[in-house]
Amino acid sequence: MRVAVVGLGKIGLPLAAQYAVKGASVIGCDINPEVAGAVNAGACPIGGEPGLPEAVAQAHAAGRLRATTDTPAAAAESNVVVVIVRVGIDEANHTDLSNLDAATKAIARGLRPDTLVILESTVPVGVTRSHFGRRLAEGSGLSLTDFRLAYSPERVSSGTMFRDLATYPKVVGGIDAASGEAARAFYEQVLDAEVLLVADAETAEFAKLAESIYRDVNIALANELAIAAEALGVSYKAAAAASNSQPYSHLHAPGLGVGGHCIPVYPYFLIEASGQPIVSLSRQINDSMAAYAVDKLAAAFDGNLAGRRVLILGLAYRGGVKEATLSSALLVADALRQRGARPLIHDPLFTATEIESYGLEAADLPPSEPVDAVILQALHPEYKDLDLSALKGCRVFLDGRGAMDHARVQAAGMRYIGIGVG
Ligand SMILES: NC(=O)c1ccc[n+]([C@@H]2O[C@H](COP(=O)([O-])OP(=O)(O)OC[C@H]3O[C@@H](n4cnc5c(N)ncnc54)[C@H](O)[C@@H]3O)[C@@H](O)[C@H]2O)c1
The missing domain is CATH 3.40.50.720 (NAD(P)-binding Rossmann-like Domain)
Structure with missing residues (x-):
């Protein structure tokens, strides 16, 4: 053959x-x-x-x-x-x-x-x-x-x-x-x-769109519930784990957004054809999470991020993959710039030149100059055992992927901010 x-x-x-x-x-x-x-x-x-x-x-x-x-x-x-x-x-x-x-x-x-x-x-x-x-x-x-x-x-x-x-x-x-x-x-x-x-062929085409949209909509639901949990002083992670002990509940994890050239893209293939409202709304919710998280970060600096140096960990849209298409890192960097902060990006999978080709400033890890805050954007394996003591001057750690241990962050002298954590 x-x-x-x-x-x-x-x-x-x-x-x-x-x-x-x-x-x-x-x-x-x-x-x-x-x-x-x-x-x-x-x-x-x-x-x-x-x-x-x-x-x-x-x-x-x-x-x-x-x-x-x-x-x-x-x-x-x-x-x-x-x-x-x-x-x-x-x-x-x-x-x-x-x-x-x-x-x-x-x-x-x-x-x-x-x-x-x-x-x-x-x-x-x-x-x-x-x-x-x-x-x-x-x-x-x-x-x-x-x-x-x-x-x-x-x-x-x-x-x-x-x-x-x-x-x-x-x-x-x-x-x-x-x-x-x-x-x-x-x-x-x-x-x-x-x-x-x-x-x-049409059934097979639809099946692929449906499974991608399922992920996007369920992540949007997790993000909405996480925001509600914060407002009500509840830990989303603990509540979702309890909910998911029942077989009909499959609550996803909230986060900084959905990136890559698949999940944030394919909903538009259906929206263009038939404009389903929940599909469109889910796209909006997931794309608004970067700005939401940056607002939470700003609150930790009395609402003012002007001049703050913020290190984003991960240009990639997800850990372990060298792919930055529609990455939430780009939305986070935009939201930081809009608030007058100076975003820096580290990613072990990208060279400094590759990072700069996205109009972003590349940084080493640990950064050569102190940073005010760090945002964990993509959970690369290298970040799992991050040496927090090397982040000199850092006051706030925004865990965009719910991956860091609160106590370890706090023990390193930083304030922990998570999504779905009040
Ligand atoms: N990347 C993923 O995780 C993933 C997962 C599931 C499905 N897919 C599907 O796979 C598709 C491709 O994704 P990818 O990650 O391999 O993309 P990619 O960008 O890594 O690769 C696409 C390749 O196609 C080549 N190409 C472009 N135009 C061409 C042409 N006219 N003739 C021959 N080659 C051409 C490019 O040079 C490139 O090497 C996606 O659009 C998606 O439908 C991707």
């Missing part, structure tokens, strides 16, 4: 390696020649993915993984084409299909009859059949029934790809029965996880 994987990023490269290790002959396609060059040298251009360098080296050495920038040629020599480029939103929160459209054009130029094409990027409902499929047909001169077309959302998280690929059921939906069956047979060959064939 010859498989082309279009988009060799944090998700696409592990997929390509997985398929190759399972015996497929894989050609990875990327517009970035450096990515293709690295893979063709048996090297891994993606960091932070346990097992990936070994899987790429093994698949390359076995002659089953190579890469190219020539997507039409790769599509022409493949029986299966898997597409996993980024689909996001623009500044007005409208779906941006430009990466997908560019990939579609290239695939269509090489597409042959009977090829199985599977879209894995998260997309608005209907895109696989009515947008992607239609454009593949137009660009190739084939009709939609000349090739197989299915949608299968990628539900993994970067950093735990191989574990997730082995354990999360693979949801698959075809644009017709033959396409669904062909995609099911493909995944049964290349994955160990159960394959869950659903009625059609």
